[in-house]
Amino acid sequence: GAVVSQHPSWVICKSGTSVKIECRSLDFQATTMFWYRQFPKQSLMLMATSNEGSKATYEQGVEKDKFLINHASLTLSTLTVTSAHPEDSSFYICSDFGGNGTQYFGPGTRLTVL
Amino acid sequence: SQQGEEDPQALSIQEGENATMNCSYKTSINNLQWYRQNSGRGLVHLILIRSNEREKHSGRLRVTLDTSKKSSSLLITASRAADTASYFCATRDSGAGSYQLTFGKGTKLSVIP
Numbered sequence: 001g002a003v004v005s006q007h008p009s010w011v012i013c014k015s016g017t018s019v020k021i022e023c024r025s026l027d028f029q030a031t032t033m034f035w036y037r038q039f040p041k042q043s044l045m046l047m048a049t050s051n052e053g054s055k056a057t058y059e060q061g062v063e064k065d066k067f068l069i070n071h072a073s074l075t076l077s078t079l080t081v082t083s084a085h086p087e088d089s090s091f092y093i094c095s096d097f098g099g100n101g102t103q104y105f106g107p108g109t110r111l112t113v114l
Numbered sequence: 115s116q117q118g119e120e121d122p123q124a125l126s127i128q129e130g131e132n133a134t135m136n137c138s139y140k141t142s143i144n145n146l147q148w149y150r151q152n153s154g155r156g157l158v159h160l161i162l163i164r165s166n167e168r169e170k171h172s173g174r175l176r177v178t179l180d181t182s183k184k185s186s187s188l189l190i191t192a193s194r195a196a197d198t199a200s201y202f203c204a205t206r207d208s209g210a211g212s213y214q215l216t217f218g219k220g221t222k223l224s225v226i227p
Contacts, residue, residue, distance in 0.1 A: 105156045
């Protein structure tokens with residue numbers, strides 16, 4: 001299956017700072033990538049759909065000005081959590097769309113905001 | 115939005131036993147997928163079953179799909195301690211151009227050696 005990497009795997013930051021998370025599709029060109037958030041002991045919630053060369057599509061209730069998504073190339077999408085607060089602490093997971101109906105997920109990034 | 119509901123929420127079995135997890139959903143789907151997640155890790159794709167399929171096998175995994183009841187089951191046979199993880203079903207709606215997944219709440223499986 002496709003390989004997706006994320007960086008960093010974990011990050012701890014102070015409240016008010018911004019954090020950038022990278023998601024790379026390593027073995028094919030992904031025009032579409034997805035960003036999910038997972039709180040402890042809960043399921044994955046789709047945050048936004050990242051489209052190469054165009055604006056991301058955000059799910060209802062997700063602030064686009066707080067969670068900035070950039071998909072400037074076919075292999076890289078970034079999620080920037082701006083002015084992070086403790087309630088933003090979560091596990092962020094990206095995935096790409098394999099075109100065969102299967103999504104391949106990255107290993108996730110654990111964000112802790114102090 | 116969440117639409118899948120797995121049951122049970124948690125399941126604890128002895129190694130060697132079979133584990134069955136169920137998933138229900140609400141909309142018309144193109145396909146349903148099962149994923150495994152080890153604690154604090156990303157998701158691993160297990161199996162995909164299309165809306166026109168009723169049963170699918172992959173190794174020790176058996177998935178069924180009943181579109182009339184909008185439900186699916188995942189059976190893991192001869193469980194191993196390494197199968198301990200959370201299992202999620204995810205559906206892809208059948209609408210044109212719809213390719214995002216909607217995840218269920220998951221079943222946490224513990225296999226006791």
